[in-house]
Amino acid sequence: MAVTGHADPGRRGSSIRAIPEATVARLAGYLRVLSAGVPDGTISSDELAAFAGVNSAKLRKDLSYLGSHGTRGVGYDVATLTAEIERTLGAHAVYPVALVGVGHLGSALAGYGGFAGRGFPISVLLDSDPAKIGTSVAGIVVSDIAEAAEVCRARAVTIGVIATPESAAQQVADVLVAAGVRSILNFAPGRLVLPDDVELRRIDLALELQMLAFHESRRGRSAARLEAL
Amino acid sequence: MAVTGHADPGRRGSSIRAIPEATVARLAGYLRVLSAGVPDGTISSDELAAFAGVNSAKLRKDLSYLGSHGTRGVGYDVATLTAEIERTLGAHAVYPVALVGVGHLGSALAGYGGFAGRGFPISVLLDSDPAKIGTSVAGIVVSDIAEAAEVCRARAVTIGVIATPESAAQQVADVLVAAGVRSILNFAPGRLVLPDDVELRRIDLALELQMLAFHESRRGRSAARLEAL
């Protein structure tokens, strides 16, 4: 039952102050705004909040978790704040990623440049299909999933990305965990069962569309609509 | 700011009670479990909850929003419950999707079979690159973004998916809205400004990785982190 984070009551006491998951997500957003699109110098919480599209009080509370004190009457020093957020998020480090499943989605992710630039180079590609093993995708040779452990350890992989069909996802996840990966991003639908100390995040494309469809259908309820009801 | 709160007197009141966003997401999950992997007949909330990986009380509360009454002492009729959830989510209808940006990610999404099977056929592909317009991707001809309005209306598109670089995202979103699209799924990082009646969901791949990196980096610091400064 290790869904995103908070399924672990009582055991997380080792950090300075527990930073809420929602705050971490927003911090990453602030970091992006700060990194690109803000002049050097100082910035007030109101300004930054406007850029990021959030309430300024929320922003200040978020930043208060960092211990990063701005100066009252002036605002936050952009350089200092950037460094502070990076330090807190661990964004100054590089996290090699292993991507499993070199299908449509997997290839696209491998070819997407936005990851390496943000400290997440895709260092390992894995698949079980003999036709794919040994081929090169986006400049990286595809390895056999059976060799996951050696390859991942050799490249100091810390994060695994699952882009396989649902049927293979659980098995792949187990392999990754056995290979020492403790953070997994799962694109396959369905539920993964993992040890509690493995951090899991899920991206379910069909679910997102279904959420939109729900609102769409609620909208159309008043007008007569060509539905198969 | 399209807040999900319900302090909105002018709500379209076709549904009995406002359904929380979190509940809608879980309902989609229940639907998947029900559709594949559950024997016909009846199922108790405990069983279904175990399959879906949630608390059984939460499941019952979720289902109570449907007005779908199970029978006490027995459980829920699988067929009835499935139909009920589908009706509520609008999952019985088909929602044609327009996908903008036929790059790495866009092509992958177009080729991903998981959408059409769930009622979200990708009916329109759009791009601004003349080299791509007119070509065929996953069996669909790429149209010029300039013709978005006509093409989308012709195909009765209700949902738009943005898979362009960040720099083009806002502009594309505006075009989609002008073309009558009122639900958007955005893969581009950054913030989109949209009319209040347009439903927006965001998938930020880099953000997900950064969340994992945060936990990863905290793990490494578990030595002894007393109050700094």
Next chain:
DNA sequence: GTGACTTTGTGCCTGCGTTCACAAGTGACT
């Protein structure tokens, strides 16, 4: 029909995240 058993539906409590509002600190200006 009756009683025992099973499972739903929900009232209540708890805890978290968001928002408000304001005291406290800072720099500029006179």
Next chain:
DNA sequence: AGTCACTTGTGAACGCAGGCACAAAGTCAC
């Protein structure tokens, strides 16, 4: 030096979602 305008940091209130526990309601056996 003193005042003033400005902005941070946070205590407190609020609202929402999650979980517990139990009464209501229905079934099954006899």
